[in-house]
Amino acid sequence: MGIYKAEHLKEFIVNVLKSQNVNQEDADVVAESLVRADLEGVSSHGISRLSIYSKRIKDGRINPTPSISIQKKGISILSVDGDNGLGQVVSYQALKEGMALAKETGIAAIGIRNSNHFGSAAYYCQLGCKEGLATIVMTNSPPGIPPWGGKEAFFGTNPIAFGFPVNNQPDVIIDMSASVVARGKIISAAKEGTSIPKGWAIDQYGEDTDNPKEALIGAVLPSGGVKGYGWALAVEILSGILTRAAYGPHVKSIYDDSHDTANVGHFFLLIDIGKFLPLHEFSEILKTMFFEIKSSPKKQGVESIRYPGERREQSYQEKLESGVQLSDEVKEELQLLADKFKLNFHGRFDV
Structure with missing residues (x-):
């Protein structure tokens, strides 16, 4: 695991995309979207997606200059x-x-x-x-x-x-x-080699599974x-x-x-x-x-009732200060991109 400053992650994303002919303004938008997702605790839609975006630009399946x-x-x-x-x-x-x-x-x-x-x-x-x-x-x-x-x-x-x-x-x-759950979370689990809860997905035979790789072949419920x-x-x-x-x-x-x-x-x-x-x-x-x-009355063990959007904002503010934690799998993918485009992948906090 590594912890990275949001501003450094944005800079890295922008530099990767600019290396593939995406202009500055467009790269800034993508970087803001991905890093904000990580800051809000939605890592399935965050910087973990950069590697596949980059690959598909290289393959000609995404147009960097539309x-x-x-x-x-x-x-x-x-x-x-x-x-x-x-x-x-x-x-x-x-x-x-x-x-x-x-x-x-x-x-x-x-x-x-x-x-x-x-x-x-x-x-x-x-x-x-x-x-x-x-x-x-x-x-x-x-x-x-x-x-x-x-x-x-x-x-x-x-x-x-x-x-x-x-x-x-x-x-x-x-x-x-x-x-039941965003497919990105199952993709993340498959990358990290962790299981998923039963009830999230079925395998190709229609049977309940806790194996994310089988779930990606099958279907999310x-x-x-x-x-x-x-x-x-x-x-x-x-x-x-x-x-x-x-x-x-x-x-x-x-x-x-x-x-x-x-x-x-x-x-x-x-x-x-x-x-x-x-x-x-x-x-x-x-x-x-x-x-x-x-x-309104709270269930036993519930300290406070929040409305949708509060948790996101709290996570965003906290991680702006403490940094974004990346899995070893995502770190490896980003380091490969850094090597490929001769960039410096930096920003780790001393923790």
Whole structure:
């Protein structure tokens, strides 16, 4: 294990990407997204993804210099072709346009195709919250969960995230996968050689497994059974079919060795809160509700009740000070990248 300063990890990510012709601004966006995920305790969507991003850029399966097309369709709709760029780059550029549109019209819907893995959905909710926008983010992904009653992966884990701004307190950030657990956590467990809890996934024969490698061959189970299946289907329709991206088993994984592009689809909805009521009033009502929630009777052993977004912000602030802990597996991957691009992988704290 090693502990690294966030600023050094960002610098390293930027230098790796710039070595592969990604421009400074785009590299900064990817670095911020990945390191923020680690700071928030969501390492499955953090710097552990850099190695595969780099490999797929080298293989020609991700375009480091995309010509992103953003077309306005009607008053409040943007249709985006990401030209197979890094998912964070495509999403960030689309979101910038969408936020300006939402402030003008009150609402913006953004459909994105020809993108790639975009990191943590929460990241885009946080960007929207900074602009006073209620933000809904969803994406499809490579096959991970079976349809209800099936044993073979068809839908992605298809997360959906919600963001609501709160003045002088952590924003409400709700980021949920349609699967029992994010597939990235199973990928991380496979890398680290650890088992996973029973009930997370099935193997290729449809049997419950605690082996992450068998789970990656099989399927992750949907959250809440048939409810998770319905959720995955709805996200697939909005992110894959409505956007004209790939859907279901046609979304390619960056972890397989095919030569196909992923054609991941994303769907964002931005709502200008100020068009409904003043933002400060909205925030004060939320705070009153949080006070009531936290004042409700607690189960034995529970010290406090938190709302979604508080834990993320607490972890973020703590790890900015104490550093990001990386597994030996991820450290080795990053050192290989450092050697390949003649970079200095540094930043370990004296602990």
